[in-house]
Amino acid sequence: MNMIDYIIGLSGLVASGLFIYGLKGMSSPVTAVRGIVIAGWGMAFVVVASFLQVFTLSPEAQAHLPVNLGLAVLALLLGGVWAGWRGRTVAMTAMPQMVALFNGMGGGSAAAISAVALMRHDTTDPLHLGVTVLGGLIGCISLTGSLIAWAKLDGRMKNPIRFPGQQIFNLLVFVTALGLGALTVMTQGQDAPDPHLFTLLFFLASLFFGLCMTVPIGGADMPVVISLYNAFTGLAVGLEGYVMADPALMIAGMVVGSAGTLLTVLMAKAMNRSIANVLFSNFGATSAKAAGPQGTMKSVDPADAAATMRYASSVIIIPGYGLAVAQAQQKLYEFVKMLQADGVDVKFAIHPVAGRMPGHMNVLLAEAGVPYDMIYDMDDINDSFKTTDVALVIGANDVVNPSARTDKSSPIYGMPILNADQAKQVFVIKRGQGTGYSGVQNPLFFLPNTTMVFGDAQAVLGKMVEALKALGTN
Missing domain, CATH: 3.40.50.1220 (TPP-binding domain)
Known part of the structure; x- marks a missing residue:
C-alpha cells in the first residue's frame, strides 16, 4: 500500500473532522468565519482525494467509471467560479435567497446521486435500495422546496398559493411518491418493458411534493422553512453517503442534518409553534383581513x-x-x-x-x-x-x-x-x-x-x- 492509498483512505476521516470542527466554529459569531474556512478546506481536501483516487486507477478501470471525468471537472470549475463570485457580490438583502438556492442545489445533488444509483441497477438488496430511495425523496423535496423559498424571498412569488382541500391533496401526492418509491425498490433487477418507469415517476412525484409542500407557507415562516430544508439536505447527503460507502458524506450529512434539525426546532420554539404548525397551518391566511388601524x-x-x-x-x-x-x-x-x-x-x-x-x-x-x-x-x-x-x-x-x-x-x-x-x-x-x-x-x-x-x-x-x-x- 503506497502513500497515495494511505491519503485516500484517510481523506474521509480528515475531511469529516474538518467539517465537524468547522461547524462547531460556526456556533459563535467570533469564530464563524474561521469555521466556514476550515469546513471549506475539508471539502476541498475530500474533492482532491476523490479525483486522486480516480486518476490512480488503471485505464481499463477508468473506462468503466459511471461518471464523465471531463464533465465533472468542468462542473466543478463552473460551480466554484459562479458560487465564489455570487458569494462576494451578493447584497445583504439577497443573502437569504442565495442560502435557499445553494441549499436546494445540495438537495438536488443528493437526489441526482440516488437517481444514478437506481438507474444503474447495482444491487437488489432491499435495505440498500430503500436508503437510496429515501435519500432521493428527501433530496427532491429539499430541491423544489428551496427553489420555492427562493422565489418567495426574492419577491417572485408574492403570495402563498392556497386552495380548499390542499392538505389532503398534498398528502395524496406524498403517499403516491412513497408508493412509487416502494415499486422502484421491488422492481429493481426484474425484467420489464421499461425498467426505469417507476424510478422516473418516483422522482417526478417527489419533486412535485416539495413544491406542493412549500407554496402555501407564508413568507413570515421562511426562516424556519430554510432551516428545515437545510436539515433535509444534510439528511439526504448522509443517506447517499451510505449508498456510495463514503464516510465523509455520511458523517458530514448527518452532522449538518442534526444541526439543521436542532436549529429548526429552536426557531419554531422561538415562535411558540410546532414545526407541523409552520408547515401546515396556513399562517396569516386571515390575519391580513383582520389587521386594521388601532389608533x-x-x-x-x-x-x-x-x-x-x-x-x-x-x-x-x-x-x-x-x-x-x-x-x-x-x-x-x-x-x-x-x-x-x-x-x-x-x-x-x-x-x-x-x-x-x-x-x-x-x-x-x-x-x-x-x-x-x-x-x-x-x-x-x-x-x-x-x-x-x-x-x-x-x-x-x-x-x-x-x-x-x-x-x-x-x-x-x-x-x-x-x-x-x-x-x-x-x-x-x-x-x-x-x-x-x-x-x-x-x-x-x-x-x-x-x-x-x-x-x-x-x-x-x-x-x-x-x-x-x-x-x-x-
Missing part, C-alpha cells in the same frame, strides 16, 4: 429622535429586515458610536427569527463591524427593557408585536417577543404605516410611549447622525 400613530423628525437618544442613559436597538433593505447598517453603527462617545449605554437585541433567515441580523451587524459583546439574544436582554430609556426599532415588526402577549385572537399569540414596548420611550423607524411581513397589525405603533420616525432607514439614520454632529459632544 393614531405619532411621528417625529429624525433630529428630535436623535436628540432624545443623545441625552438618554441607555438605548436598546432592535434591527429588522428593513435595516437590511435600506443597507443602513454602516450608518447605524456610525450613529451608535456617536451615542457611545456621549456616554450612552447602547446594546443590540436580536430575536431568533428576525430577518429572512437564521442569524440574518447577526450577519448584518457583523458586516458593519458591530462588536459581538454589544449584541444580545432575546432571553439575555428582555428583562432590561423595563429600565431602558429608549428602544429604537428599525424595520422590525412581528418580533416586537405585544399582541403576542395580550391578544389571544392574534395569529402570533404566545410567540416570545422582544419587550420593546416596556421601554420608557420607543422610536420606530419605518417606511410607512403598513403591516409587517406576516400581515399582522402591530399595536406597539399606537402606544402612548411610541413615536414613529417615517422614512427609509438609510436616510433617517443619516439625518440622525447629522443632528448629533450639530449638537456636538457633551
Whole structure:
C-alpha cells in the first residue's frame, strides 16, 4: 500500500473532522468565519482525494467509471467560479435567497446521486435500495422546496398559493411518491418493458411534493422553512453517503442534518409553534383581513429622535429586515458610536427569527463591524427593557408585536417577543404605516410611549447622525 492509498483512505476521516470542527466554529459569531474556512478546506481536501483516487486507477478501470471525468471537472470549475463570485457580490438583502438556492442545489445533488444509483441497477438488496430511495425523496423535496423559498424571498412569488382541500391533496401526492418509491425498490433487477418507469415517476412525484409542500407557507415562516430544508439536505447527503460507502458524506450529512434539525426546532420554539404548525397551518391566511388601524400613530423628525437618544442613559436597538433593505447598517453603527462617545449605554437585541433567515441580523451587524459583546439574544436582554430609556426599532415588526402577549385572537399569540414596548420611550423607524411581513397589525405603533420616525432607514439614520454632529459632544 503506497502513500497515495494511505491519503485516500484517510481523506474521509480528515475531511469529516474538518467539517465537524468547522461547524462547531460556526456556533459563535467570533469564530464563524474561521469555521466556514476550515469546513471549506475539508471539502476541498475530500474533492482532491476523490479525483486522486480516480486518476490512480488503471485505464481499463477508468473506462468503466459511471461518471464523465471531463464533465465533472468542468462542473466543478463552473460551480466554484459562479458560487465564489455570487458569494462576494451578493447584497445583504439577497443573502437569504442565495442560502435557499445553494441549499436546494445540495438537495438536488443528493437526489441526482440516488437517481444514478437506481438507474444503474447495482444491487437488489432491499435495505440498500430503500436508503437510496429515501435519500432521493428527501433530496427532491429539499430541491423544489428551496427553489420555492427562493422565489418567495426574492419577491417572485408574492403570495402563498392556497386552495380548499390542499392538505389532503398534498398528502395524496406524498403517499403516491412513497408508493412509487416502494415499486422502484421491488422492481429493481426484474425484467420489464421499461425498467426505469417507476424510478422516473418516483422522482417526478417527489419533486412535485416539495413544491406542493412549500407554496402555501407564508413568507413570515421562511426562516424556519430554510432551516428545515437545510436539515433535509444534510439528511439526504448522509443517506447517499451510505449508498456510495463514503464516510465523509455520511458523517458530514448527518452532522449538518442534526444541526439543521436542532436549529429548526429552536426557531419554531422561538415562535411558540410546532414545526407541523409552520408547515401546515396556513399562517396569516386571515390575519391580513383582520389587521386594521388601532389608533393614531405619532411621528417625529429624525433630529428630535436623535436628540432624545443623545441625552438618554441607555438605548436598546432592535434591527429588522428593513435595516437590511435600506443597507443602513454602516450608518447605524456610525450613529451608535456617536451615542457611545456621549456616554450612552447602547446594546443590540436580536430575536431568533428576525430577518429572512437564521442569524440574518447577526450577519448584518457583523458586516458593519458591530462588536459581538454589544449584541444580545432575546432571553439575555428582555428583562432590561423595563429600565431602558429608549428602544429604537428599525424595520422590525412581528418580533416586537405585544399582541403576542395580550391578544389571544392574534395569529402570533404566545410567540416570545422582544419587550420593546416596556421601554420608557420607543422610536420606530419605518417606511410607512403598513403591516409587517406576516400581515399582522402591530399595536406597539399606537402606544402612548411610541413615536414613529417615517422614512427609509438609510436616510433617517443619516439625518440622525447629522443632528448629533450639530449638537456636538457633551
